Amino acid sequence: MKYVLPILLGRLVRVLARARGGxxxxxxxxxxxxxxxxxxDVTKQFDRGVLFVLGSNGKSTTTHMLSDIMRSHGLRVFTNPTGANLPQGIASALLSEVSLFGRLKAxxxxxxxxxxxxxxLSGHLHPSTVLMLNVQVDQLYRFYETSRVADMMTDTAATAGTHVVTNRDDEYLGPFESATLDVTRFGASPALVAAAPHGLQNASAYDKGAGTRALTAEAEVTALTATGATIALGDQAVDVRLPAKGLHYAVDAAAAIQTARVALGPEFDSHKAVAAFAAMKPAYGRGERLKIGSDEAEFVMFKNAASLQLNLDALATAPEQVLLAIDEGTPDISWIYDVDFSSxxxxxxxxxxxxxxxxLRLEHAGIPIGTVEPQIEKAIDLMKALPSPSGKTKNFIVNYEQMMIARKMLGYPDLEKRA
Amino acid sequence: MTDLTILQLYPEQLGVSGDGGNVVTLAERARRGGLDVAVTEHRPGDALPAAADVVLIGSGPLSTLRAIHSDVLRFRELLSDWSDAGIPVVAIGGGMEILSRGISGEGADLEGLGFFDASAHRGAQRRANYFKVSTPYGGGSLYLLGFEDHATRFELGAGASPFGAVVSGGGNGDGREGVIRGASFGTQMKGPALPLNPALTDRVLTAAVARTGGAYAVADAHATLDEYATKSREVISANLEHVFKAM
Structure with missing residues (x-):
């Protein structure tokens, strides 16, 4: 009974907050x-426990992929919407799904x-498995030391119940090892990384020195195909369709598959995983395509130099029509000078x-600009007014906050709530 | 023939805060002013560079300052000699700190080059905000706008001159900002500093070419860069009080 009152109150506040549009x-x-x-109390009801997804970039996409793979195996999944990744955000997400008695069927x-x-959060949720995606230079105004971010992730991994899945190609995370935990790895083949214009964008661990130990990836991206990627799982290789373009999405897929493999054990069925990818929609704003007039707007979201560079590198050709927007949600954008915009x-x-x-940055690179329009609403109208491109695609390369506004303006509801 | 050689120190280790932008803008403005420009880079383990007309050392966290520490100490005499000869050394954030007498606090115990008569003390309250500074560098007072993101109290030696005075932001922690040594300076200004402050860039370029008897002047080709910089500065000016969630 101890749940009824807090949950009722929480729900009431939630309704009020929603009514105010927040x-x-x-x-x-x-x-x-x-x-x-x-x-x-709520999460200990999950028979299969809790899986954590950590990383500088790709958390939402990978969480989305992993959830769909687990569902394809017949499991009921509780997951948190993008950005609701702080304690109160996760509690809010649980609140919307629990019964008044604190029951949640997942x-x-x-x-x-x-x-x-x-x-x-690990102290509250006791994850059985912790997946570490990558350490990339991110939000220095918040973290100021990339190595500090790496420590936060590896400290969390050490609290996992059984499994840790980590990125072989990440200088900080790859070498993680444990005497008591099952540690496996994912990665991309050296040839693919070498072929990527600016690699994988993982941060260099200058302070740790070069690793000497050769690490194996139990799930390795070995090829990019027209619509997806080939991922080698030991002597087996699977072809998966990807919800959005780019090597970074393929690596996220390898991470999700490897995590599902260890979490499901012998129950893991690669055919089910492949089917999950075949039906997968892009995560909110990540390669998502929305109607804009008679054309489609393709959204690419970024929050730092690494994610912007990886998304630019994933462009097959220079986009016919493109909008680029950043607002105060990204305080210091000095790093735009570290990004190569030549695509x-x-x-x-x-x-x-x-x-x-x-x-100013683009002018330094000699890239011509049509219009500078600080107001995103007006900017979207300008994009709408451009003649229909031959590829029927208008590209929107935006940070999180601008993506939310743009999505809304194009008539798509605000499904995702931020913590 | 090259009119201007720009040397960037440790582009990877001290280059995660757009430090390459300071190099790009020096090169681009010089080119638009008709100069033939070469950009060279020094990495850990490289032989000491033979010559340069302007030197940039950017910012990086303590971990990377440690990683380049033994290498950068090799520059002790060279940078000092160059600066005395009138070659501007532009040092940003961590780069400025390692060029001071040393960095202490928060487990940092790094001997500096003593290029600047100052000491850096880590562990001050962290600042992440828009930044406005006035500087007399290279002529009459100039207002600079950008971003600051650090947790350093920067203590100047008795005879040292600050790079400028803080108008909005934290700076060295005592109302002053950075440090100046002839045509060289250190600052916490990011954004990056030089693209957002073309007048400062022009003063650095003027100092750099003055030494070799060359000339640099702003031309029509600079108009778009200047317009975009002016507009960027207006927006920063209007948002100086904006508080960012630094967590």
């Missing part, structure tokens, strides 16, 4: 205040977790509060 983590915050054991929890809160031959509209800074 996606708020406050309901989760409130429930955690009233019932500090809420996260533990077999497994697949959760993306913010690096800075991962150790704390763009022009940009039609530059937008967001940082529009002039982007324009």
């Amino acid at each position: 996606g708020s983590a406050y309901p989760g915050y409130l429930v955690l205040k009233l019932l500090p054991t809420f996260l533990t 077999d497994v929890g697949v959760l993306e977790v913010d690096e800075a809160f991962a150790v704390e 763009l031959d022009h940009v039609d509209v530059v937008s967001g509060a940082k529009a002039w800074q982007i324009a």
